[in-house]
Amino acid sequence: MENTVFERNYEIVEKDDRATAVFERAFAPGGFMEEFTKKMDAIPKVVVPKDKENYDYLLNRCDDYAKRHHGRIRGVVDYEHWDAHIDLYLRMLEFDDAEDMSFVKDIGEKAHYLCITPEKGGGYRVHIMINYFEELMSEEYRSYLKYETLMEDEELASMFDIPELSPEEEAVVQLINEILDRFDSETQVDRTTAFKAAIRYLMQQDEEEAMKLEKIAATLTVLLENVLEEEKNVEEQES
Structure with missing residues (x-):
């Protein structure tokens, strides 16, 4: 009985110029992947x-x-x-x-x-x-970081048909960033510690709610107010 032989040659692949251009642009030094990785590394x-x-x-x-x-x-x-x-x-x-x-x-x-x-x-x-x-972050926030980083490169962004974020989503993400900036500049609690505390609290209440940008922003706002008030009281007692 003769051998049963199965052969295919898949070595020849047509070049996709658009895909190649997107890949080279995204992975270029200082490009999308490098900048997105930096932002992700900064997340707790x-x-x-x-x-x-x-x-x-x-x-x-x-x-x-x-x-x-x-x-x-x-x-x-x-x-x-x-x-x-x-x-x-x-x-x-x-x-x-x-x-x-x-x-x-x-x-x-x-x-x-x-x-x-x-x-x-x-x-x-x-x-x-x-x-x-x-990362201690919601999928919404992760998606926003990808969107933000992509839109910073106009040439790469032009290669995709990407809908813009709604004004409401933009506003909430901006608010979160501003609150975290205030933790760094106005309190003795750094942004990483504050973000961890907010997520930990929300996860204890409701895991689904913890993934919503609005809930994160609201919790950070309350936390910031409490920290500022507590630090103010400590200063008054020491003076």
């Missing part, structure tokens, strides 16, 4: 318990795999790039029994990114990434 972060659990689990699994296959392992919880990642360095990459196949399945279920690359001196590097952190 918290550890995601499930991601931490998955990282610890995969670190142990990778360590076991490295031992059995005589490789090398390095795991990092990265507070600069805000993720956790594991690098496995192996002379040969193979999955030849039920334990190894279970390991591959675990990576697929618990990691957010996997990349396998050859090493210059031979062997392979298996890079596994878990998000691990998340």
Whole structure:
């Protein structure tokens, strides 16, 4: 009986000039991705318990795999790039029994990114990434930051058909930024601490309400008034 052979060649791909132009503009030095990353890095972060659990689990699994296959392992919880990642360095990459196949399945279920690359001196590097952190912010605010950063680049913005934010949404986001600026300039409480306190309070009341820009703005307003009043009373008592 003859072999059953299936072949396809997908190497030839037509170039999408528009997509290429958008990508190059967005990832250019000082461009959208760089500026958006700076803004996201400035947002307070918290550890995601499930991601931490998955990282610890995969670190142990990778360590076991490295031992059995005589490789090398390095795991990092990265507070600069805000993720956790594991690098496995192996002379040969193979999955030849039920334990190894279970390991591959675990990576697929618990990691957010996997990349396998050859090493210059031979062997392979298996890079596994878990998000691990998340920003203390609503999806509405995250979307606004993307919109704001994109609109700062007129050439990139012109490549998309983007509806403008409503005046109401613009006003609320501006108010939040102004209140946080006042925490930095008028109180001894920095904007990060204030933002964390507001989100923590709202999450205790109602998780859905905590994601609304209006609720965040209102809570920050009350918090600012209370902090200013408290600091004023302390100054009067000390004088």
